[in-house]
Amino acid sequence: xxxxxxxxxxxxxxxxxxxxxxxxxxxxxxxxxxxxxxxxxxxxxxxxxxxxxxxxxxxxxxxxxxxxxxxxxxxxxxxxxxxxxxxxxxxxxxxxxxxxxxxxxxxxxxxxxxxxxxxxxxxxxxxxxxxxxxxxxxxxxxxxxxxxxxxxxxxxxxxxxxxxxxxxxxxxxxxxxxxxxxxxxxxxxxxxxxxxxxxxxxxxxxxxxxxxxxxxxxxxxxxxxxxxxxxxxxxxxxxxxxxxxxxxxxxxxxxxxxxxxxxxxxxxxxxxxxxxxxxxxxxxxxxxxxxxxxxxxxxxxxxxxxxxxxxxxxxxxxxxxxxxxxxxxxxxxxxxxxxxxxxxxxxxxxxxxxxxxxxxxxxxxxxxxxxxxxxxxxxxxxxxxxxxxxxxxxxxxxxxxxxxxxxxxxxxxxxxxxxxxxxxxxxxxxxxxxxxxxxxxxxxxxxxxxxxxxxxxxxxxxxxxxxxxxxxxxx
Amino acid sequence: xxxxxxxxxxxxxxxxxxxxxxxxxxxxxxxxxxxxxxxxxxxxxxxxxxxxxxxxxxxxxxxxxxxxxxxxxxxxxxxxxxxxxxxxxxxxxxxxxxxxxxxxx
Numbered sequence: 001x002x003x004x005x006x007x008x009x010x011x012x013x014x015x016x017x018x019x020x021x022x023x024x025x026x027x028x029x030x031x032x033x034x035x036x037x038x039x040x041x042x043x044x045x046x047x048x049x050x051x052x053x054x055x056x057x058x059x060x061x062x063x064x065x066x067x068x069x070x071x072x073x074x075x076x077x078x079x080x081x082x083x084x085x086x087x088x089x090x091x092x093x094x095x096x097x098x099x100x101x102x103x104x105x106x107x108x109x110x111x112x113x114x115x116x117x118x119x120x121x122x123x124x125x126x127x128x129x130x131x132x133x134x135x136x137x138x139x140x141x142x143x144x145x146x147x148x149x150x151x152x153x154x155x156x157x158x159x160x161x162x163x164x165x166x167x168x169x170x171x172x173x174x175x176x177x178x179x180x181x182x183x184x185x186x187x188x189x190x191x192x193x194x195x196x197x198x199x200x201x202x203x204x205x206x207x208x209x210x211x212x213x214x215x216x217x218x219x220x221x222x223x224x225x226x227x228x229x230x231x232x233x234x235x236x237x238x239x240x241x242x243x244x245x246x247x248x249x250x251x252x253x254x255x256x257x258x259x260x261x262x263x264x265x266x267x268x269x270x271x272x273x274x275x276x277x278x279x280x281x282x283x284x285x286x287x288x289x290x291x292x293x294x295x296x297x298x299x300x301x302x303x304x305x306x307x308x309x310x311x312x313x314x315x316x317x318x319x320x321x322x323x324x325x326x327x328x329x330x331x332x333x334x335x336x337x338x339x340x341x342x343x344x345x346x347x348x349x350x351x352x353x354x355x356x357x358x359x360x361x362x363x364x365x366x367x368x369x370x371x372x373x374x375x376x377x378x379x380x381x382x383x384x385x386x387x388x389x390x391x392x393x394x395x396x397x398x399x400x401x402x403x404x405x406x407x408x409x410x411x412x413x414x415x416x417x418x419x420x421x422x423x424x425x426x427x428x429x430x431x432x433x434x435x436x437x438x439x440x441x442x443x444x445x446x447x448x449x450x451x452x453x454x455x456x457x458x459x460x461x462x463x464x465x466x467x468x469x470x471x472x473x474x475x
Numbered sequence: 476x477x478x479x480x481x482x483x484x485x486x487x488x489x490x491x492x493x494x495x496x497x498x499x500x501x502x503x504x505x506x507x508x509x510x511x512x513x514x515x516x517x518x519x520x521x522x523x524x525x526x527x528x529x530x531x532x533x534x535x536x537x538x539x540x541x542x543x544x545x546x547x548x549x550x551x552x553x554x555x556x557x558x559x560x561x562x563x564x565x566x567x568x569x570x571x572x573x574x575x576x577x578x579x580x
Contacts, residue, residue, distance in 0.1 A: 128541055135548045139555050146559050152566040156575050159559045163509055166552050167500055170516035173545060174493055177523035184532045186541060227578040 008057040009069045012077040012119050015049045020112040027105035035104055039095055042108040043088050043442060050081040061125060065187055068125040072470040076250050076323060077119050083243050083330040084115055089446035090338045091235040093345035093439065099150065107147065110140045111239060118247035127176045127186040130251065131169075134215070137244065138165045144239070145232040157231025164214065164224045172211025178204030188259050195262045202266060209270060215248040218308070219277040222301050226285070229297035234344055237293050238337035241300040246326040249304070253311050253322050257475055264314065271308050272403060278305030279410040286417050290351050292340050295417070296333070299376060302414060303329065306391055309407055313394025319471040321387075321394040324464055328375070328387040331453030335372035338447050339365050346437040357433030358425040365439070366425045368447050375454045377418040378411055383458035390464070485526040492519035506560045506570040510553060517549045 007014065023042055030037060059070035088108065095104050117136025124130035142165065146158025180186055182201045183194035195201055213221035229237045260267055282302030289295040310321040342365060343358075344350050359366040375384030388411065392404050439447075457463055492515055499512030521542040528538025564570050 128537075128544060131541075132544060132548065135552070139548075139551055142555055142559060146562055149562065152563075153577055155559065155562045155566050156577055159506060159556070159563050159575065162552070162556045162559055163500075163506070163513065166510075166513040166556065167497075167516065169548075169552070170493075170496070170513055170520060173517065173520040174523065177520050177527065177541075180524065180538060180541070181527035181531060184535075186537050230578050 005058070005060070006062060008055065009060050009062055010067070011055060011057065012053050012074070012081070013116055015052055016112050016116045016119065019045050019049050020109050020116070023105055023108050023112070035101060036096060038104050038108070039092050040442075042105075043085070043092075046081075046085050046088055046108075046112075050078070050085050053078055053081050063129075065125045065189065066129045067120070067123050069123050070470075070474060072319070072323070072467075072474055073123050075467065075470055076122055076247075076326075079323075079327050079330060080115060080118060080243050080247060083246070083334060084111060084239070086330070086334045086338075086446045086449060087111070087235055087239050087243070089442040089449075090238070090334070090341050092442045094233060094235055094341065097345075099148075103147070107144070110144050114138075114140045114144075115243065118243065121251050122247055124251065125188055127180070127188075130255075131173065131176070134172075134248075135169060137247065138169070138215070141165075141236075141240065141244065144236045145228055147233050147236060151231075153231040154233070155231075157228045160224055160231075161228045168211045168214030168221070170211075171207050171214075175204045175207025175209075175211060178207065188255070192259050192261060195260060197263050197266060201263065205260060205263070205267065206270075209267070209274075212248065212252045213274065216245060216252060216304050216307075217301050218274050218304055219281040219301065222278070222282070225301055226289075226294050226297040229300075230291055230294045232293075234293060234337060234341045234350070237296070238334055238341070241296065241337070242330050242333050245300065245304065246330065249307055249322060249326065253319060256311060257314060257319065268312060268314075268398075271312055272400070275305050275308035275312065275403060276406055278302070278308065279407060280305075283410050283413045283417075286414070289417075290353055292350050292352055292355075292421075295352060295421070296336060296340070299414070299418075300333065302410065303376070305410070306388060306407060309395040309400075309403065310391040312400055312403070313391075313397050316468065316472040316475040317397055318394050319475055320464065320468045321390040323467050323471065325387040325391055327463070327467075328383040328453075328457055331450045331457065332372050332375040332384050335368055335447060335450035335454060336376065338443065338450060339369040339372070342439040342443050342447075343434060346439065347434045349434055352421050352424050354434070355421065355424045356428040357430030361433050361436040365447075368451055369425065370422050371451060371454050373418040373421055377415045379415075381458075383454050383456075386458035386464075482526055482530040485522060485530075489519040489522040489526065492516075492522070504572050506563065506572055506575070507557075509572065510556050510560070513556075514549060514553065517545055521545050 026041060027038055061068045095107060114137045117133045121130055121133030121137060124133055142158050142162035145161050146154050148154035178200050182198060183191045185191050217225040279302055282298050282305055286295055286298035289298060307325060310318050375382040378385045378388040395404055496512045496515035500509055503509050524538040524542045560570055567574055
């Protein structure tokens with residue numbers, strides 16, 4: 001393998017590291033009164049990172065199999081890059097506030113470094129790379145969550161996140177150590193044939209699932225989610241719920257499908273129970289929320305339960321539906337968070353009851369929010385319906401019809417609380433609705449991208465077939 | 476290998492450490508003590524890796540390498556956690572977990 005091919009295999013990670021370093025140096029060179037230039041600079045730089053990441057490369061592995069790059073991981077990294085670009089476009093209004101003037105560059109740099117960690121995690125070929133990637137992705141996020149230094153809620157969310165994520169890493173590592181003890185290797189491809197239903201492997205597997213359950217926020221490991229999402233700045237909440245969760249779900253599915261392939265009957269019953277619990281409890285708690293971030297947190301817990309249905313499908317169909325759902329989920333959830341961020345930046349309102357009468361003053365934002373909520377609920381013309389439909393198909397291909405029934409019942413319940421927000425915006429009367437405002441051009445671009453995604457990703461069947469062709473090469 | 480000590484002795488110690496850590500994480504009030512409990516859990520994992528490597532697979536070093544990385548990452552985690560705990564102290568002037576309760580349910 002020539003040097004250039006090696007660089008191509010690592011292109012996403014190298015580009016991100018270069019981008020982060022360039023932003024740090026540019027921040028150092030700027031005089032204090034011109035610091036806000038860093039916002040547009042980072043957005044444009046990251047657009048180039050996204051474009052250069054699209055360069056195709058042959059599949060291959062590096063560092064003796066520790067790092068594995070193939071078309072599917074490349075596609076997943078491109079999706080995550082797109083999501084981060086959208087988040088950057090949405091965060092301009094928040095970063096321009098005076099209290100953030102001295103720490104704008106940190107926002108971009110920390111996000112890019114965590115994304116690098118996620119990319120390494122996605123491509124990992126052994127548990128060591130996986131673990132280091134996971135930690136690189138989760139330690140700086142605690143700093144980002146506590147970004148609002150002067151707000152006690154933000155500080156509280158940060159300390160809750162770092163302590164619980166450290167605990168979950170410990171539990172995850174304990175599981176990995178037992179799997180190492182039982183199989184004698186940390187490489188996925190050497191472990192896979194050695195996995196049997198011996199007690200040590202099963203115990204290790206339970207610890208492993210518990211640790212990953214924290215990261216994906218499955219019930220009963222979800223208790224940090226709502227608090228952290230509420231306390232964090234809204235753009236960071238969007239990042240946590242979309243990018244960080246998407247990457248963790250992807251590698252979780254890959255490890256289940258490759259490493260734990262031999263004990264598939266053991267983990268399917270575990271995931272069955274987790275899926276039912278996650279969907280139901282996420283939905284029930286979402287019913288009683290008024291804060292929009294807390295509301296979206298419980299909605300994202302419920303969506304994680306739906307993603308487990310895709311994992312139940314196993315094999316290439318399961319993998320395809322998961323990646324496809326994550327793609328749709330990025331557009332959908334970022335549209336919802338984008339509107340919430342725009343409203344928060346302009347008026348400081350972040351409660352659902354505060355949204356009453358929004359349609360009379362800001363009709364376009366209300367329409368985008370409605371689209372996003374319809375897509376989250378899975379109403380047919382928009383993309384969210386197709387995402388959920390394929391997840392159910394995936395579980396159905398293995399014959400889990402009772403699970404699908406429970407999932408459909410949960411989707412109906414979720415309709416109630418998603419429409420509650422729509423009702424507040426469109427129907428409820430309010431004497432003093434949020435005043436009409438004009439959001440920044442970058443915010444409007446991001447919402448346009450999200451709306452187009454919500455409309456068209458479901459209808460272009462080529463996208464699903466393309467992901468299918470990528471994942472059927474692997475599983 | 477130390478004479479008279481088997482893999483079971485080491486694994487008993489590491490298992491005890493793990494569960495003492497989990498218990499401490501749940502019942503302790505002080506945020507720093509909670510952080511100490513997490514470190515206890517990570518150290519039990521380090522012992523596990525070293526013991527499995529030394530007793531079961533002595534001809535390779537994967538477990539040793541893994542434990543070195545765990546120690547490094549635990550240090551990074553502790554430094555960020557302490558920074559955030561100092562941040563909490565500046566906001567509410569104590570570090571009792573019961574007082575970090577602005578957001579619930």
